[in-house]
Amino acid sequence: MEKLSGKKNTAVLISGRGSNLKSLIKYSKTKKALITIVLVVSDNTIAKGLNYANKSNINNIFIKYSNRKSFEDRLLKLLKRSNVDLICLAGFMKILSSRFIKKFNRTILNIHPSLLPKYKGLNTHDRAIQNKDKYSGATVHIVTDKLDSGKIILQKKVKILKSDTVKSLEKKILKIEHKIYTKAIIKLLASD
Ligand code: GAR
Numbered sequence: 001m002e003k004l005s006g007k008k009n010t011a012v013l014i015s016g017r018g019s020n021l022k023s024l025i026k027y028s029k030t031k032k033a034l035i036t037i038v039l040v041v042s043d044n045t046i047a048k049g050l051n052y053a054n055k056s057n058i059n060n061i062f063i064k065y066s067n068r069k070s071f072e073d074r075l076l077k078l079l080k081r082s083n084v085d086l087i088c089l090a091g092f093m094k095i096l097s098s099r100f101i102k103k104f105n106r107t108i109l110n111i112h113p114s115l116l117p118k119y120k121g122l123n124t125h126d127r128a129i130q131n132k133d134k135y136s137g138a139t140v141h142i143v144t145d146k147l148d149s150g151k152i153i154l155q156k157k158v159k160i161l162k163s164d165t166v167k168s169l170e171k172k173i174l175k176i177e178h179k180i181y182t183k184a185i186i187k188l189l190a191s192d
Helices: 019-028 049-055 068-081 098-104 124-130 166-190
Strands: 008-014 035-042 060-062 086-089 107-112 135-142 152-159
Touching: 008 019, 008 049, 008 068, 019 035, 019 049, 019 166, 035 049, 035 068, 049 060, 068 098, 086 166, 107 166, 124 135, 124 166, 135 166, 152 166
Parallel strands: 008 035, 008 086, 035 060, 086 107
Antiparallel strands: 107 135, 135 152
16 A cells, blocks of 8 residues: 555554454545554454454564563564554553563554543453443553553543443443544644
8 A cells, every 4th residue: 555645654453353453444544544554463363353454455463472572572673664653552452561662662552441540451341330430431542661551642431321231331432442543543643
């Protein structure tokens, strides 16, 4: 795919289903997109998300996570080779080291299914329901070496209904995730 001037070469890191990757690919194919997805990396060989990259002819690779250093060193080489300006974590379930973040030295974004700083980590929907929260939502933020921390770029909330289950809340929030990830990218890059 030809890179239009001004578009940021983007790598998307996934570990599984890849619905956020799918929506980022859809966005990247729109006329006014500010990103070109040049690389998809998964730490899980059977990640469903890899199929979306294949279908769109996007260079994609599985990197075995034997240990953090070897994974990150391999990843850094690939990022350099593809001239990557921006990384989007999309359901990538590993924490990147401060060494990696410093070496990459460009923006890394993450999407998380809660209203951060509430409910970092796993089982966010269950925790929100158990705590009888009135709202939950999704957050796009800059990645640091601390779990689900870093400057918030965009956040959107949804109401938790009495009838909501973990599954129904997940579904509602995922819908929001797909909208706010591209919005956050635009917010971040439009000012560049
Ligand atoms: C999404 O809900 C994403 O926010 C979450 O994993 C899911 C991946 O779904 N990420 C995290 O929890 C990161 N801490 P997807 O593979 O269909 O995009």
